[in-house]
Amino acid sequence: MAAALYGEHGFFRRERPADHFRTSVSASPVFATAIAHLVAGVDKALGHPDVLTVVDVGAGRGDLLSQVFTLLGRDDRVRPIAVELADRPAGLDPRVEWRPELPDEFAGLLIATEWLDNVPLDVAVLDPDGVPRYLLNDGDLGEPLTSDDARWVGEWWPLRDPGDVAEIGLPRDKAWADAVGRVTAGLAVAIDYGHTRADRRPTLTGFRDGREVQPRFDGSTDITAHVAVDALGVPLLRQREALAALGVDGARPPLALATADPAGYVRALSRASQAAELLAEGGLGDHWWAVRPVTIEWTPWRLSQSWTR
Numbered sequence: 190m191a192a193a194l195y196g197e198h199g200f201f202r203r204e205r206p207a208d209h210f211r212t213s214v215s216a217s218p219v220f221a222t223a224i225a226h227l228v229a230g231v232d233k234a235l236g237h238p239d240v241l242t243v244v245d246v247g248a249g250r251g252d253l254l255s256q257v258f259t260l261l262g263r264d265d266r267v268r269p270i271a272v273e274l275a276d277r278p279a280g281l282d283p284r285v286e287w288r289p290e291l292p293d294e295f296a297g298l299l300i301a302t303e304w305l306d307n308v309p310l311d312v313a314v315l316d317p318d319g320v321p322r323y324l325l326n327d328g329d330l331g332e333p334l335t336s337d338d339a340r341w342v343g344e345w346w347p348l349r350d351p352g353d354v355a356e357i358g359l360p361r362d363k364a365w366a367d368a369v370g371r372v373t374a375g376l377a378v379a380i381d382y383g384h385t386r387a388d389r390r391p392t393l394t395g396f397r398d399g400r401e402v403q404p405r406f407d408g409s410t411d412i413t414a415h416v417a418v419d420a421l422g423v424p425l426l427r428q429r430e431a432l433a434a435l436g437v438d439g440a441r442p443p444l445a446l447a448t449a450d451p452a453g454y455v456r457a458l459s460r461a462s463q464a465a466e467l468l469a470e471g472g473l474g475d476h477w478w479a480v481r482p483v484t485i486e487w488t489p490w491r492l493s494q495s496w497t498r
């Protein structure tokens with residue numbers, strides 16, 4: 190999966206994510222508006238620091254950062270950093286820093302939309318003797334799991350019967366913990382499709398040209414698996430709750446507006462339908478927001494502690 194996505198000829202080395210699948214970022218600029226509100230809230234909670242860093246991990250083509258940066262207006266304190274393995278796209282706002290690795294430490298907002306589902310993982314299968322083994326790309330079973338992977342599977346995705354399959358989320362947990370560990374103050378937010386213990390299920394799949402396809406390991410398809418979000422160890426909420434608290438509203442404008450201001454009505458209707466897509470049950474609204482405040486008390490949400498189990 191690592192080679193197929195990020196190797197020399199890997200999928201993300203040569204493809205533009207928005208050509209193959211729709212994320213909240215590519216779906217609508219309403220998403221960037223909500224994130225700009227979040228940045229403003231973090232800025233306030235940090236007491237308007239001299240430098241406010243906004244890091245987007247797995248930034249794709251930098252679209253979210255560019256939009257947020259524009260929405261925030263001329264504020265020289267804001268330092269936008271795109272962390273991305275793909276090359277810097279031509280024409281990106283020169284003020285957006287582009288790098289393949291996270292900065293060592295920073296204060297501000299760390300955001301990662303649909304990053305963790307593309308962090309490569311291994312798949313485990315319980316063999317006929319009850320031993321969990323790695324599933325190889327050709328469908329054969331390989332070595333028994335390492336003790337770390339076996340421990341993760343035992344805790345988060347127990348295998349009961351021969352043939353049972355688990356997607357080992359440990360590399361995602363580590364990637365997330367590493368990213369959060371670099372935030373000295375502020376907020377870290379990972380946004381992704383995922384599952385919890387209540388609806389754990391195998392999900393590894395491929396995408397190409399907007400369609401779900403059999404995953405291929407030759408760089409020709411995206412390869413993704415849902416994130417075991419409860420294993421990330423931070424409070425969780427659904428995107429529809431998270432965005433509603435940031436002012437995203439999918440309600441249709443009042444019909445009276447159509448008579449008073451027809452053009453305004455059409456604009457409001459378009460905004461509402463874009464918002465509705467981001468909030469939709471069974472769609473983007475079901476995405477999980479994994480949220481970690483660092484040294485600040487403030488978040489736009491009332492976070493519950495019920496995420497641990």
Ligand SMILES: C[S@@+](CC[C@H](N)C(=O)[O-])C[C@H]1O[C@@H](n2cnc3c(N)ncnc32)[C@H](O)[C@@H]1O
Pocket residue numbers: 201206212213214215246247248249250272273274275289290301302303304307308
């Ligand atoms: C599904 S795309 C999401 C793009 C964008 N965030 C969006 O929501 O539209 C995942 C992106 O994460 C990048 N990525 C994956 N692992 C990475 C890593 N360790 N460091 C930097 N970028 C990474 C990939 O290259 C790819 O562009």
